[in-house]
Amino acid sequence: MQFEQCAQLGVQGEAESVGPQVWLAGFPLAGSDPGEGQQFLLDHAAEHGNWILFTPDASLALTDLGVLLRDQRVGETRLTRPLFVKEAWLESEYYRDRLPLEGVMD
Known part of the structure; x- marks a missing residue:
């Protein structure tokens, strides 16, 4: 991916079971x-001073890193699925209240 493309990337999601780790x-x-994932992010935030945000759908984000950790059903279980989001979107009520951030934004 070239730098110009990275600068315009709004959201990057990774599949919970088939995508890259x-x-x-x-x-x-x-x-x-999902419980372990949220606890890890809370511990990471406490240790490194990250800003945390709980979204309306109960996902947890480290806004300064642009990491939003969601969960998704896979078969009989639920697994974490990270999204990498522009920090400004997580700080904006407009975008934060319109999750999921995985679709096309108007």
């Missing part, structure tokens, strides 16, 4: 237990 400080953000 994404790690944050050694924790797998895709395909983990």
Whole structure:
């Protein structure tokens, strides 16, 4: 991906079971237990001073990193699915209140 394309990227989501694995400080953000994922983000925020946000759909985000951790049903279980979002979107009530941020934005 070229820099010009990265600058215009609004949201990047990773599939919980078939997409590439994404790690944050050694924790797998895709395909983990949702409770463990939220606890990891809370611990990471406490340790590193990240800004946290609980979204209206009960997802947890580290706004300064642009990481939004959602969960999704896969078969009989629920697994984490990270979204990488522009920090400005997570700080904006307009975008934050219109989750999911996975569709086309007007």
